[in-house]
Amino acid sequence: KQEVTQIPAALSVPEGENLVLNCSFTDSAIYNLQWFRQDPGKGLTSLLLIQSSQREQTSGRLNASLDKSSGRSTLYIAASQPGDSATYLCAVRPPQKLVFGTGTRLLVSP
Amino acid sequence: GAGVSQSPSNKVTEKGKDVELRCDPISGHTALYWYRQSLGQGLEFLIYFQGNSAPDKSGLPSDRFSAERTGGSVSTLTIQRTQQEDSAVYLCASSQLAGFTDTQYFGPGTRLTVL
Numbered sequence: 001k002q003e004v005t006q007i008p009a010a011l012s013v014p015e016g017e018n019l020v021l022n023c024s025f026t027d028s029a030i031y032n033l034q035w036f037r038q039d040p041g042k043g044l045t046s047l048l049l050i051q052s053s054q055r056e057q058t059s060g061r062l063n064a065s066l067d068k069s070s071g072r073s074t075l076y077i078a079a080s081q082p083g084d085s086a087t088y089l090c091a092v093r094p095p096q097k098l099v100f101g102t103g104t105r106l107l108v109s110p
Numbered sequence: 111g112a113g114v115s116q117s118p119s120n121k122v123t124e125k126g127k128d129v130e131l132r133c134d135p136i137s138g139h140t141a142l143y144w145y146r147q148s149l150g151q152g153l154e155f156l157i158y159f160q161g162n163s164a165p166d167k168s169g170l171p172s173d174r175f176s177a178e179r180t181g182g183s184v185s186t187l188t189i190q191r192t193q194q195e196d197s198a199v200y201l202c203a204s205s206q207l208a209g210f211t212d213t214q215y216f217g218p219g220t221r222l223t224v225l
Contacts, residue, residue: 004152034214036216042219043201043218043219044203044216046213046214089153095167097166098145098214100145100152103152103154
């Protein structure tokens with residue numbers, strides 16, 4: 001059974017810092033990995049999707065890497081801003097459904 | 111439509127009552143997914159539709175839960191005889207195809223509270 005773990009569970013940083021969120025999964029037989037952010041009371045917003053054949057994806061200040069063989073992904077956020085405060089979820093995709101990690105709650109202080 | 115919509119946004123019900131939650135996927139998306147996010151738990155898969163059929167119902171927690179999709183569009187998740195442990199945010203997502211590489215787009219969710 002696929003299990004997805006995210007570390008740390010919570011992170012508080014001052015504005016401007018670069019930070020890394022970690023995601024690990026137990027079964028490397030995935031088709032892709034997706035990073036989402038969730039704001040309180042809102043749904044999920046897709047940030048980056050990395051196909052299993054890819055090593056990384058970039059979007060603006062975000063960079064996500066994938067090492068399928070070791071079952072790890074990282075989300076790098078450069079020059080963090082208070083607007084980045086949210087819960088970040090990673091999810092892996094065996095066929096069809098997504099299996100989610102428990103999330104990292106990020107707080108960026110001005 | 112512009113995005114996935116869900117209704118109601120909030121639902122408070124008494125234990126033992128039935129509830130229906132609705133999901134309108136993005137127009138043209140053939141795949142539709144239901145997930146549940148309970149307090150202190152991660153997001154868990156409930157059921158997935160390809161068109162109007164549900165190839166994977168493996169996540170439905172009990173036979174009190176059922177879902178249907180009509181016309182390849184709107185889906186309804188029904189919970190019968192609700193229990194307090196059913197309290198959660200129910201999220202719906204859709205994707206253009208049911209392939210393994212498609213991005214799933216999520217709705218804002220329905221927050222269900224069972225008293």
